[in-house]
Amino acid sequence: MKNSDQLRIPHSIRSFLRSVVGAIGGLLAGLLICRFAGESPGKVLTVLLNSSFGSGYDFGMTLFYMAYFILAGLAVAIPFKAGLFNIGGEGQLTIGALAAAWAGVAGAGIQSPVLAVLFATAASFLAGGIWGAIPGYLKARRGSHEVITTIMMNFIAAGVTSYFTLYVLKDPDSSQAETIPLSMVFQLKPFAVFNGAPMGGLILALMAMTLVLHLVLRNSVWGYRLKATGENETAGSTFGISAPGAWLSSMFVAGGIAGLTGLVEVLGNSHRFKIGFSADYGFVGIAVALVARGNILGILPSAFLFGVLQKGAGSLDLETDKVTRDLTYIIQGLIILGVASDGLWELPARLWRRRNA
Amino acid sequence: MNAIEFRKVTKRFGGFTANRDLSFSVKKGSIHGLIGENGAGKSTAMKVLFGIHPADSGEILIEDRPVRISNPVHAMKTGIGMVHQHFMLAGPETVLDNIILGHEPGRVFIGRSQAEAELRSIARTYGLDFERWDRPVSELSVGEQQRVEILKLLYQRSKVLILDEPTAVLTPQEVKDLFGNLVRLKEEGKTIILISHKLKEVLGYCDEITVIRRGETVGTRKAAETDEAELARMMVGRDVSFTYQGERKVFAVAEGMRPLVRVDKLSIESTTEPLREVSFELRPGEILGIAGVQGNGQSTLLRALSHPAHHRARWSGSYQFNGKDHSESDPIRLRNAGLGLVPEDRLSEGLLLNQDMTENFLLGQHEDPRYSKNGFLLRAKARAVTESKIKEFDIRPPYTTVWAGRMSGGNQQKLVIARALDPGPSVLYIAHPTRGVDVGAIEKIHDAMVQERNRGRAILLFSSELDELIDLCDRMLVFYNGGVRAEFARSEFDPWTIGRVMGGGDR
Structure with missing residues (x-):
């Protein structure tokens, strides 16, 4: 059978193009709503773009938010390959950030900046990874549904981080709920061109990591195991692919990557762990992965888009009369809707067929 | 009207x-x-x-x-x-x-x-x-x-x-x-x-x-x-024969010829379909049929023999494959030892429906040194071999990029069989090879199986079609209530007797 539309354009590219058009459509719909709210769409767009790209600082902040969303998005997209829905990114990233702060205290004697960063990276990855692996283990061993367990792990993470922040690693010189600050060797230097925005070479490293992950998941035997498990667990098992193995390993890696938020937030930004630093980044990660359609490389543009919106949200609130922060969430929602409404793409073809029937 | x-x-x-x-x-x-x-x-x-x-x-x-x-x-x-x-x-x-x-x-x-x-x-x-x-x-x-x-x-x-x-x-x-x-x-x-x-x-x-x-x-x-x-x-569009017409090589099955598979008193606990003290040997160059009304232990036998590790907790008895103990192996180890597998239900056990032919061809072969190296897949190689299998088995549509779920049942089955035969296995476990498959493809599949047998490979054939078993097998075991009720040699094949034994009667 020659199914022409199936064969011509590779599925992944077609899917990506559809996402882009969907995102633009969602944005236009959002601007239309701004129009009804009494604000000129042109102005809203100008403020949005200006706020994200207007200066070195602005762009640096956009990339800073993007960094969170890359990690949170990957934490959802990777287990998704193995058929798991990881809602626990939020817990995994707070635990990872706490571990980075702990590394600063435990490794106070480290003199080399390279060693210090490596140590903190390892601590963040392992802590987040273990946090993610627990629901993975429960699923593998007991069949507990990962959506339930990862949500519960979020609450436990909140409790655990509070306890450590308030009683174990508390900064005695601060009246805030925050940990002992990191020494200089642990701090990541931002790029000067970003004019004070807390983002440097890390964003490049994260992009490179995403690319590597994409290649690994696509070409490695491990990636194949995840895919086969996500696609058809029974067939995988019949041919020697252990579903529990895929679940456990994907959740460990996902949690570990979420945990690397410790680098963005603790080593790069506030140099300590602060309770409540995350504006639900872990949950936004679900939307990031959705807009990327679970494609690992797609996480980059998707996270960038969310970075722009996150950065723009505050400015729209301040610089326009009618558009509030909430409206940017509406725009976010519309963009997700635009990308997710996949079925609409079949509509023109169907109408065309009907007319010609 | x-x-x-x-x-x-x-x-x-x-x-x-x-x-x-x-x-x-x-x-x-x-x-x-x-x-x-x-x-x-x-x-x-x-x-x-x-x-x-x-x-x-x-x-x-x-x-x-x-x-x-x-x-x-x-x-x-x-x-x-x-x-x-x-x-x-x-x-x-x-x-x-x-x-x-x-x-x-x-x-x-x-x-x-x-x-x-x-x-x-x-x-x-x-x-x-x-x-x-x-x-x-x-x-x-x-x-x-x-x-x-x-x-x-x-x-x-x-x-x-x-x-x-x-x-x-x-x-x-x-x-x-x-x-x-x-x-x-x-x-x-x-x-x-x-x-x-x-x-x-x-x-x-x-x-x-x-x-x-x-x-x-x-x-x-x-x-x-x-x-x-x-x-x-x-x-x-042409004449079709309903029985296998090709050459059927005669082997002098010497007594004491080393069996490729030896199962001894194998029991598997199960609430739905247990297996009770099943023993048999599978020798090179024979097709051994497993007959029986569905639910009499055949499914359990196939699953146990192709994935012993999965049945470890419920397993008793011994299982030798190519002369080595495999009672705790997983499918990858068995495949490396020379097993080709066609599972019972190609849709739920045999295929990744939303993946293309190459990805499906890799299933179970993803750790084979021919198709992976240092933990990475050699996909170009796999695609080339898949293409050659498409030609060899006349799989349609003939493109490696087609999703398995979009292929017809017969072509899906040809793909599953081509994959099982690819490693050049010494033993094949094949279940319902022609279920939901049209007559033209049936000929092709039966032919491939007898060819393998003639090359001296051993085939354990599970089928619910008695005609198919009678046509192809050298020996047949009839399962009833989780155990082997009777064994028939090719010269003793008679549908009425076998049917009676399948229903629990005596031969």
């Missing part, structure tokens, strides 16, 4: 013509067989009728009036109902709720008692009664689930019932019951269209049979005036 008539119906998908000027008519109150090879266009024709794909040209008449059916809901309103090959039932819900789904009586609350009363009378009329209407569908046997699907159509007052490959999943007893029911439905005035591969069945129960080949009508015959050979010729 004709219940349905197709007049020069054409349906294209892109450049591919699935139905070309298809014309045939189905008499009201008859059972009409619609047969053809996989991909011949039977299903497309029924989807056109059912309003899933509107026709590009031509017209369809229902009760001699031209109609234009635009969607399945419209089709159901016109009195056309379909039982799909893969049932569309909600497992955890009750029989009653499944039947009334979409047509619930009552305005605010569902009038279940009213529905049940109505259903009881329908069921009585057609002899399809259920003891209990409040059992979850998932607890029913496959045959009973099919009855639920049929009742659903009757509840919707369908006048024309389309059944797509209804017997592919049934046991022989269930098949008999089904046809009993269909004949009764016919007597009550319903029209039945039966899509099938099994020539014996359509010949036995249909009034007329229409053959489709490559999207076109080859012809319609009265069942009483045709035979298997003619239908097969019409389907395939």
Whole structure:
């Protein structure tokens, strides 16, 4: 059978193009709503773009938010390959950030900046990874549904981080709920061109990591195991692919990557762990992965888009009369809707067929 | 009067013509067989009728009036109902709720008692009664689930019932019951269209049979005036033999020849289908058949032998493969030891439906040194080999980029078999190799199996088709109640005796 539309354009590219058009459509719909709210769409767009790209600082902040969303998005997209829905990114990233702060205290004697960063990276990855692996283990061993367990792990993470922040690693010189600050060797230097925005070479490293992950998941035997498990667990098992193995390993890696938020937030930004630093980044990660359609490389543009919106949200609130922060969430929602409404793409073809029937 | 008539119906998908000027008519109150090879266009024709794909040209008449059916809901309103090959039932819900789904009586609350009363009378009329209407569908046997699907159509007052490959999943007893029911439905005035591969069945129960080949009508015959050979010729376009015609090499099976597989007193605990002290040997150059009515331990045996690690907790007995103990191995180790596997159900156990042929070809071979190195897949190599297998087995459509889920059953099965044969295995476990596969492909598959046997490989063949086992096997073990009831040598093959043993009798 020659199914022409199936064969011509590779599925992944077609899917990506559809996402882009969907995102633009969602944005236009959002601007239309701004129009009804009494604000000129042109102005809203100008403020949005200006706020994200207007200066070195602005762009640096956009990339800073993007960094969170890359990690949170990957934490959802990777287990998704193995058929798991990881809602626990939020817990995994707070635990990872706490571990980075702990590394600063435990490794106070480290003199080399390279060693210090490596140590903190390892601590963040392992802590987040273990946090993610627990629901993975429960699923593998007991069949507990990962959506339930990862949500519960979020609450436990909140409790655990509070306890450590308030009683174990508390900064005695601060009246805030925050940990002992990191020494200089642990701090990541931002790029000067970003004019004070807390983002440097890390964003490049994260992009490179995403690319590597994409290649690994696509070409490695491990990636194949995840895919086969996500696609058809029974067939995988019949041919020697252990579903529990895929679940456990994907959740460990996902949690570990979420945990690397410790680098963005603790080593790069506030140099300590602060309770409540995350504006639900872990949950936004679900939307990031959705807009990327679970494609690992797609996480980059998707996270960038969310970075722009996150950065723009505050400015729209301040610089326009009618558009509030909430409206940017509406725009976010519309963009997700635009990308997710996949079925609409079949509509023109169907109408065309009907007319010609 | 004709219940349905197709007049020069054409349906294209892109450049591919699935139905070309298809014309045939189905008499009201008859059972009409619609047969053809996989991909011949039977299903497309029924989807056109059912309003899933509107026709590009031509017209369809229902009760001699031209109609234009635009969607399945419209089709159901016109009195056309379909039982799909893969049932569309909600497992955890009750029989009653499944039947009334979409047509619930009552305005605010569902009038279940009213529905049940109505259903009881329908069921009585057609002899399809259920003891209990409040059992979850998932607890029913496959045959009973099919009855639920049929009742659903009757509840919707369908006048024309389309059944797509209804017997592919049934046991022989269930098949008999089904046809009993269909004949009764016919007597009550319903029209039945039966899509099938099994020539014996359509010949036995249909009034007329229409053959489709490559999207076109080859012809319609009265069942009483045709035979298997003619239908097969019409389907395939050439003469087809029903028994294996190729050379069957004779091996001097020396006593004491080292068996490739030795199973000794293997028992597997299971609440549904246990295995009780099964012992046998599988020697090079033989096809050993595993016969039995479904559910007598054959499935458990196949699963246990292909994935012992998975059954570790419930395992007792010994299992030697190529002279080594494998009672705790996983499928990868067994494959490395020389096993090729064709699982029972290709859809749920054998394929990744949303992946292309290359990805499917890699399943189970993803750790083979030929297809992976240092933890990374050698996909280009796998694709090249897949392409050569497509040629060798004549798999269609012949592109590696096609998703397994978009291929017809016969081609899916060829892919699964090509994969099992790829490592050059010394032993093959093959289950239901021709289930849901058309006659042309059956020949090809049987031929490949006998070729492997002639090369000195050993095949353990699980099948519910006794004809297939008798045709191909050198020896046969008949399973009953989890154990081997009897062993037959090729010279002793006799369908009646074997059938009796399958039912628990003595030889």
